[in-house]
Amino acid sequence: MKFSQALPDECPLSRAIPCNAKVYMLCKKEVISKQDCLTQAERGRAANVSGELLCTRHGLSVFSSLKSCIHQQKLFPHLGNHIAYADLHEEHGVIAETPAKLNPRHMTWWAYEEVERDNCFTVMQLEQ
Secondary structure: OOOOOOOOOOOOOOOOEEOOEEEEEEEOOOOOOOHHHOOOOOOOOOOOOOHHHHHHOOOEEEEOOHHHHHHHHHHOHHHOOEEEEEEEOHHHEEEEEOOOOOOOOEEEEEEOOOOOHHHHOEEOOOOO
16 A cells, blocks of 8 residues: 655654544535545645645544544534544554644544545434
8 A cells, every 4th residue: 555646755744653543524515525535735725834734734634533523613614514434444544643723633644545535434413
């Protein structure tokens, strides 16, 4: 398994470990799309950054708990009204804790090139 050649040097981060966790992410609709699973770099939002931030923008933002994902949803409602989860394993890539000021449970997932990220996630049905 290999990573995309589009990753910058020294990416994934050296502290990243093989995936072995349930993770959560925000999505816009009740069905996950490839668009939901684009990295910030794939969305064109990595041009003016460097170092560790550049690397994290080449991975997918996920959360280690449902609670922290709901917290993110409250902070940034434009990111989506739905929450999806994935059970990630070694064959999916590597993951690292990348805490943010407003959400210390933030993680970054760097998927192997062959992994179809959208197929890893299932949208949850949460009670309102």
